[in-house]
Amino acid sequence: MMYFAPWKIALIALACLASVIFSIPSFFPAATVATWPNWLPKRQVSLGLDLRGGAHLLLEVDTSVVLRERLEAIVEGARTELRQARIGYTNLGVSGSNSVTLRLRDATQTEQARQLLIKLALPVQSTAGIGFGAAQTDMEVNATPDGQIRMTLSEAALLERARNAVTQSIEIVRRRIDQTGVSEPTIQRQGADRILVQLPGVDDPERIKRLLGTTAKLTFRMVDVGADPNAPAPPGSEILEGDGSQGRAERYVVKRKVEVAGDNLVDAQAGYDQRGGQPVVNFRFDTIGGKRFAEITQQAVGQPFAIVLDNKVLSAPVIREPILGGSGQISGNFTVAGANDLAVLLRAGALPAPLKVVEERTVGPDLGEDSIRAGLISIAVAAGLVVVYMVLAYGLFGLFADVALLVNLVMTLAAMSLLQATLTLPGIAGLLLTLGMSVDANVLINERIREETKLGKSPMAAMSAGFSRAFSTIFDANVTTLIKMALLYALGSGTVKGFAVTISIGILTSMFTATVLVRLMMVTWLRQRRPTLLPV
């Protein structure tokens, strides 16, 4: 217990030296560290958004929209199938939250209709399923003998669909944010249908919120020229509004059938119109999209088509000549920034479902700097107070504890840099508490040594007993704290997690500094001085 083999001493010294080296980059500005040669450690403690400034956005994916779209697709599919097979029906529509119903005019056609409708079901790639054999589908078709048919989406399929929507959304969000040039964004799934987005350095997230709040579903469709925009739309068409950019209410009757969709775009760039100098968005289709576009424009010269974004008509130009090159131009009444944003959205792709911001926490860079300054002052003062108190209370052994305390601080910093843990404002509070708590171990040890000395034990025996007796108490105390911090980390959110992380790391390193390192210092001192009485 009280003997240290040379290799152990070397190891301890190495651990201390390594922590000092790895904590050094955190004391310099990032710009300075970037210029250092590569063989030097460069990892710094990453600061939380509350310290460096930035925006924290929690987005929720509206998965109900995905469900509604699927139900509407089934309604459309049923209409087409039954019409082609010349089966008469009434009351076709969405019923309840997850099914579509209809009634056949002739109940004897029930089985025939059922066979047709079952084709509308889509296969499910169930990640949880272990069964092979019959492929799973997302829909069940039930028919009663009197010609009532009900198509129900299965719960599992709905969940799968919602989950996919969230996964896709994360990807789209990532692409959109990458386009804006924010550095080091964090984008991660949270819970079933939420996405956490952290944007360091962004203090006005307006533009990003606008970008993320747009679904950006782009479609090219024909305008139903024969229909009156002020009367109910004929079947197969719908009435859409303009984007309001013209400054007046516009209404268009647009065919429901999508000729080409935004999925077929490969590129979109903001630019200026050759003639008027207006901001526009130039786009290019992929091969399939280009071919489709060429066909339509050949067939419909002289007719208007609508460019529809999220159910709003951006523009409805008349096709003057076939467009064969696979590229085109969207002109609306854009500002330069508007054209830029639209290009970003089109490049990144459409969201499968709308997103809404359910939580925002934004901290400006100045406030962050103020917090860092306040934290540093607090740490310095606290360290000063504790160091002085320990020396007053325990003399030389207090000084040993103080050295251990400072090493612990450095070690915590180094561990946080290496683990890329985030230091937040509550984390700084955690660092301070660790200051107080890590000397707890030394207080216990010193008090114990003092007692043992009073009982008449020799310095070496007293010290040995002090460490071994105090250890179980130190261990218990630290484990209980670690359990609580683990809970706080698991259930807390945002900056409070940083508190849990900092304290946990600080406590783990203090187990080393307060016991092993202090013991080494005491033993070394004891061997050199050989006192008859311990100065406790």
Added chain:
Amino acid sequence: MYKLRLIPDNTAYPFMKGRVIGLAVSAFLSVVSVILFFYPGLNYGIDFKGGIVIEARLQQPADFPALRGLIGNLDLGHAALQQFGSPNDVLIRLERQGTEDAAAQRAADKVRATLTQAYPGTEIRRVEAVGASVSEGLFRDGMLAMGLALVAMLIYIWFRFEWQFGIGAIVTLVLDVTKTIGFYVITDIQFNLVAIAAVLTIMGFSVNDKVVVYDRVRENLRKYKSLPLRALIDKSINETLNRTVNTSLTVFLSTIPLALFGGEAVSEFAIVLLFGIVLATSSSIFIAAPILLFLGENRLRRGQPADQPEAKAAAQRP
């Protein structure tokens, strides 16, 4: 060399004499705290209630009547405006905006836009907008964390000590936590996520302290086979008194700067911690130990069933 000893050595305070008073006072304060919890209730922060906080720094000293009018006209429910730090700094709090999550966001955008329009050059230093369902989730998780922490402590202490120690520690923890909640009500400090961290930290101190005293009780149970439990607990408390005071003091010292210089949010956290440190220290002596005495009077001593594993353990020691 001069040594600072706040507590003289070899004290023999008869702490257990005050056990009934200690417990009674503690129970009374906790009951009052529980009543305060229901009426007037905690001042929940937006983390748990939903709502909006905006901190803005104007170019000139804030004209509060004008600002109130400006924000009031937005029709966003009750708005609380408060000076914050320098005269140019304003803190605006808006209550939860209905049950829809995105409403908080829209309201925050409105206030932000209004402010920067009416006072060009205004620096929006902080915006927090928490939707209703998000806050409900955070609240649920926070309460769960506190509940699980209590259970985990019970299990741990039970596992490391005898059950009487476990019960003693948990009852004390519950008393400590209720008083901390009462402190939140009285001081009107916001109860939010950081408050959960504060409560858990106080629970940490409290358990640490109990572990030290209980450890010594257990050790003395083995050492002094015939000493009555009451005297034994008194002896254990006295022996660990210096340590209890010294560690509390070091944590206290390291928290004071936080309360003084930490800035608004953190200093509230620190003030609660300071309260908690005093609370946890006193409860180790006046609550946890008496409970152990009541529970263990006939069980933790020789000849009683609970003592047998203890005796065995002692016999195995070389």
